[in-house]
Every structure is written in structure tokens, then in C-alpha cells.
Amino acid sequence: LKKLFANIALDIPIDSIFTYEVPDYLFDYVSIGMRVLVPFGNRTLTGFVIGLTDSTEVQNTKQIKSCLDSEPVLTNEMIKFAKFISDYYLSNLGEVLSLFIPKKLSVNSEIYFSLTDNYIVELNNLSKANEVIFDIVNVILKSKDRRLTKKQIENKLNQNITYSLELLVKKNIIQKEKLYTKTTQVLLVKYIRNKTKNLPLDDVKKEFGIKTLKQIELYELLIQNKEIELTELRKNFQIPDSTVKSFVNKGIAEIFEIKKERRPDNLFEEEMKLLVLNDEQKNAVDKISESIRKNEFKTFLLFGVTGSGKTEVYIRLLENAIKENKQGIVLVPEISLTPQLIKRFKNKFGDKIGVIHSKLSEGERLDTYTGIRDGKYDIVVGPRSALFSPLKNIGVIIVDEEHDHSYKQDNSPFYNARDMAIIRSKINNGVCVLGSATPSVESFFNAKSKRYELLTLKKRATKSALPFVKVIDLKYKYATDGYDFKEDIEKLKIKFLSKELIYSIDRRLENKESILLLQNRRGYHSYIECVSCGLVEQCERCNISLTYHKHIDLLKCHLCGFTKKRNFNCSNCGSSKLISSGAGTEKIEEEILEIFPKAIIERMDSDTMTSKSKYQKVLSDFYKAKIDILVGTQIISKGLDFPNVTLVGVVNSDIGLLLPDFRAAEKTFQLLTQVSGRSGRSDKPGEVIIQTKHSEYKLFSKVIEHDYDGFYDYEIKLREMGEYPPYSRIGLIEIKTKDFNVCKEEANKIYFILKKFKYKDYLTILTPSQPLFSKVKDQNRFHIIVKSLKSNDPSGKLLIDSFKFVKENYTKQKDVKIIYDIDCMSFL
């Protein structure tokens, strides 16, 4: 008798594929790309079928329990793509494959504990019962379905209960049951319709004996409408359920269900503008569209200054792709996934576009997913996760703001969606378009070396000029004395705003123009220092000072979220002489309000933008010029297009500039250029005022001149000298554990394993070091950085193999966490 085996990838952190036997009844049913339920230890897990064979070396294979899909949810293309990611980023294949499927669609088993029917009797029989036993019984009794998992009980009682639980099971007081996790379901909406072939009311009265007012009302409604939603009957027509029920019982009407798609609504309104492309835009659209038409894999770098109309180019490209019966993905950084951008795409593509973002409900997520899979949408817009959309015929993948660091996932799998967009395009013989006003040094290097085709948009689409940028060095801020103010601001204790900036704000307010103020730091004061002993209040769990947040009157850790009350005396020496320094958005908002008490000011940072609607409201109000000044973190720097903004102020551009990161200058240049681009987008000329204490840095003069090329030329030389990307790949191994010495020891062990790697001489392996945040959430951290020159190792294979070598040879100690991060973005 012939047997069939399936290779199954599971979403668990084990680097292995498992082999299961396919039972007879699934023989003709199971195929590659389907999800199946498999027994795993004493659990049941959802796995992906990635291969079928008729023989196996594996002994004692178990059988697949059931098949979850009637047709594959993963295509060969997706599996191939996932294999690449799994190999490149050293992550488990099942973990990568699960990126293609909404989490809540996976079925897993969970063991629940509930009370037996005669638990009271058995409890009394118990020779000696301790407190824990009663606690467990009580907790289960109080729970919703009278059943809980072990973890849930442990969380409620705050103690380990393994033994007592097993004892209770043995004594027949508690029983175990295996239940499956609930998956998100399709939404079915109930409708009612006439069953009497629209008999006139009088006949129905006679035949079915209806008489009450509500019944007559309902019948009239049924004649007027083919079908009505039940909730509508209740809400809009006040017809009670009992009336509906009586109709069903009498056979006058019937109830049926229709699948309803949950679509998130969009509050932002913007008129649809008819835009004519300029020559540069037209050229870009033509060139890229041609490659799309020819099924030619190619990567383009669309380098367009802020306001040059990149979005319009994207829209035309997608239009052309649809004409060729192809589909497209648009990746955007999460924070620029604004209602404004979505609205623009929706104006153009209407119902053909699916939007994904982090604030979708589970139901909305599922419906968007099935919509994409069933071919309802041709375009998907979303953050990095949208790269895994189940489109069948991808012609183009667009990565907007390709330089943005949010494309890199900061937990496993550590993929960079920008780089993987290129890979997925290649697999699909499609085109990848990287767009930015401030391309990453890596991408621009690739364009210059002809790996990508460079397309440049130098002109602003609206013909408005680029804003006038001025850098003010706060070391010499009194040089700007002599302005004539209506109120004497000398009397106010203004610490963070230069007179020049204040003066400009004043002018804009007078002209009823809007102002954007960037302060890339949350909170009120960044730290509190004791004058007597110099102690800075630190987080108890992290190696970072605490930030004071005035609106909640608490000190907050920006790494772990820990909060504590503010002390008025130094916790070290007891001195009451404490000084606060450094300003966050809260403090800036307050200073502005002191100077301009009549101005309408909103603050936008992750503390205030707690909900989607709040975010939409502020944006919408700012667009309609109901807000004069918007103060915010980098959340405000990208993608927003507000015609009334004529002044952008950067309160402190040194935040981030002085960090020990080879990309610090690049990041600052990008942030300043991006935020500058928000100014003067319509006919009114824009102005930008940048405050710094380090105007001697090269990047400032390049921001003033809007000279990306100049900045690049300067920066690329530093990269070459330091053997940094794009000349090399950087891999990071992070070792995390509670105990400092253990952490150091393990880091050294791994370092010495790396030193035994066969091709170690081709790599630069740096000795283990403590990162800037050497402790986070009570975990000490060590970093080992490995650089691999692309001239030696073009595909990165050597670097990846060296990490694989560590994985194979390092035996993990308990509680030590190891992270392998290829092409890491940050070393902090």
C-alpha cells in the first residue's frame, strides 16, 4: 500500500521541518500551501504543507489530523519568497509563512481546566486541603465559562500551581479538556424577505391573520423593499423581534444571512484633484510602466524632492498595472499611513483598493485579507506587513519613503520590507519602485552603480518653490536681538525657542497661516538632576534617565514604559535642589502657549494620539486651518500635505544627531529635509527655521541648500572609510540576560565561536561591547557586530553562514536570549 507524507512548517522557534503521514481520506485532498492541524507533543498546532513525498527517513511519523483549507492559502511563489527570508534572516520557515496569514486564522489547541460534576463531594473526601486548592477551585468557579487555562489561573493567583493542579485532576475534582482557539469568523448579517410573492395586504390579512399595527407596518415594508436587514427594522422602524418571529412562524417571511464585509471607514475628506503630470513625472511613469508591461524585473529609485508629486506617479503606475491585468502593493511607513494618503488612493481606485494598518479590528483584518485573496482588490496599501499580501499576479511593488527605518522589523523575523520588496518583485518578474525625497545612502549608491535605475523629480508639482531654510545656532542666539515684540517676551522664561523663531511664528499667526513645530522627543523634561550630588533619576529596570510627563505628573521610562512618582528630594542625598533639563513636546507646547496665549495649539505625539479617531480629527482640523500651531514628534514629519503651512520650526535638531550610530547624520538629514518639505506647499512661500547647537555639522548646510547630492557625496566617503553599508553588510548578535557577568561570559563564548568560523578572515568581527542602553527591562545587553564587505561577499552568504555556525555550535544557557539580526538598523 502506498503512503504519502507531508513536510510541515510550524510556527514555533525550532529550525526544523516536520514530517507527517497523510491519512487515506486526505490523500486526494491535501496539497502544498494548505494549512493542516497536526498533533505535536500533546498539543495540536496549525502547520503549513510545504512538500509532499511518498517516502521518509523519519521514524514514527504521526498522522495529519485534518485539513483547514479547501484550496491552498499559500502559492508556490509565496513559499519560495518565505524560504528566501527564512534563509537570509535565519528565522524559522513556519514563522515567516505565518506572516502571510492573519494570526487569528490559526487554530491551536489549549488545555482548559474545569470542575467535575461532583467536585464538592470529592473536595470533602480530600484528607487535607490547603489554601491553594480552594483558591484554584474559586478562580475557576468565578470565571466566565467556568474553565481556565493553567496560565490564566497562574496569572490570577500569582503563583505556580502545576503540582496542585495535577493533584486535583488525579482526585477527580478538576478535569482537563482540550479546546481549540477561536478563529475570527466571517460576519453574517440577517435579512428578512417576503415569502408570499407580494400578495396584496388585504389578502395577507385574510390568509395569515395579521392585524396589529406593527405587523401591517412590517408587511408594507416587505412589499416596498426586496430585503431588509433585521437590525435596520429594529433601529429605524422600531419593529420588535416578536413581530418578525411571528411572520416567520406564519410563513409570511423568511430570514436569510448574507456575508458582510467589514470595511474601516475613513473620516478624512479631501477633494479629488485633477492633476496633470509634468515632464519629469510623465517620464518616470512611462519608463516604469514599460518594465511592468514587459514583465521585466527591475528596481527603480524614484528620487523626488518633497512635494514633487510622487504619490501621483504611484497612482498612474498602478493604473497602468491594472490595465495589464496586474496587481500592485504600496508600502508606506506606518506613521505616514494617514487618512489623507488613503483618501487619495480611494478617490482613484474606489473599491479596488485594500488598506491594511495596525489599528484594524480582527474582523476588518480578516475581511481585508480574504478580499485580497479572492481577487477583489488589485491594490493593497499598508505598512511593512502588507508585503505579505496574498495577491496572485504582482506587477509592481512600491516602497514609499524607502529610507524609513520602520520597514525593518525589530523582532523575529528581522526582515527589512524594503529589501524584501525587491526580492518579491524579482520572484514575480515584477517591478520594484523605491520612492523618497531623501533616499537612503544604500539605495542611492545602488542607483549610482546602476543596480537600480534612477529617476529624478526635481520640480515641485504645484510649481511652488522649495522653502527657505535657515539654521540658527543657539550658541549665538542673542545675535538675533532687536526684534520688536508686542508683548515683552523677556519677562517670560523662554528657554527653548529663539527670538527669531518666535518672531516668525508671530508673523504667521498674524497672516492666519499654519505652523508646524517639530520636537522629536516626548514628555516635559528629559531628566531631573540633583544639584548637590549630580544624581540623575534613572529607570529602575533600564539604563536610561526618566522623562517627566507633566500631564500625568509622572516620571516615565521611554524604553520600558515604567512610571513612578516624582520625588521632590534627591533619592541619594536628600537634597531638595533638583533641576530639570531638556524639553519634550509638552514643554514646547507650554512655552508657545505662554508667548501666544490666543493661538490654537495641538500636540501630536504617541502620548496624545491614543486613538485613530483622535489622530484623524487633529489632522482634519489642521487641514481646515482650525489649528494654528501643531507641535509634534517625527509623527508630523512625513507625508502630510497641508497647503496652509508656511512655517516649519525644528526646536532641537541635535536629538539623535549625537548618538553613537553611523547613520545618525543621515537620519537627521532625512528628518530635517522631510519636515522642511511640509512648508510652503501651495502658492504661499514657505520658511523653515532649524535650531541647533552644532551648526558646524556638514549636513546643516546641505539641508539649507536642499542639496541631497552634496550630502550623499560627503557621507558616502565616510561609509567607505568605515567599511559601513553600502560597502558592507552588518550583522548583529545581541545577548540578553539578567545577570551582567553571565551576559558578558556568554557574549565572549559566542565571540570565540565566531573566531573559529572557517571564513572568519573575510569578516570583521568586533569584540563584544555594551550598547548605549546597556540594560533594558532588567536585561543586560551585549552586542557582537560582524561586518562583511560586499566586495568579498556580494550575497551576504559568508555573514549568514557565520551566524548559522554560531547557532549550531553555541549551547544556550538558561534565560539567555540571543538575537541574530542581519542588516541591523540600530546599535543602541
Added chain:
DNA sequence: AGCACGCCGACT
């Protein structure tokens, strides 16, 4: 990652 199993030590 879970989970079982088994060893050990503390406490009646």
C-alpha cells in the same frame, strides 16, 4: 515556545 519528567531540598 510549551510541556512533561525527574531530581532535589524544605517542611511537616
Added chain:
DNA sequence: GTCGGCGTGCTC
């Protein structure tokens, strides 16, 4: 003997 805390090793 009872109870709870870990460490170890396995999962097709």
C-alpha cells in the same frame, strides 16, 4: 510523605 522549585530535553 507532601509540596514546590527548577533544569533538561523533546516535539515528526
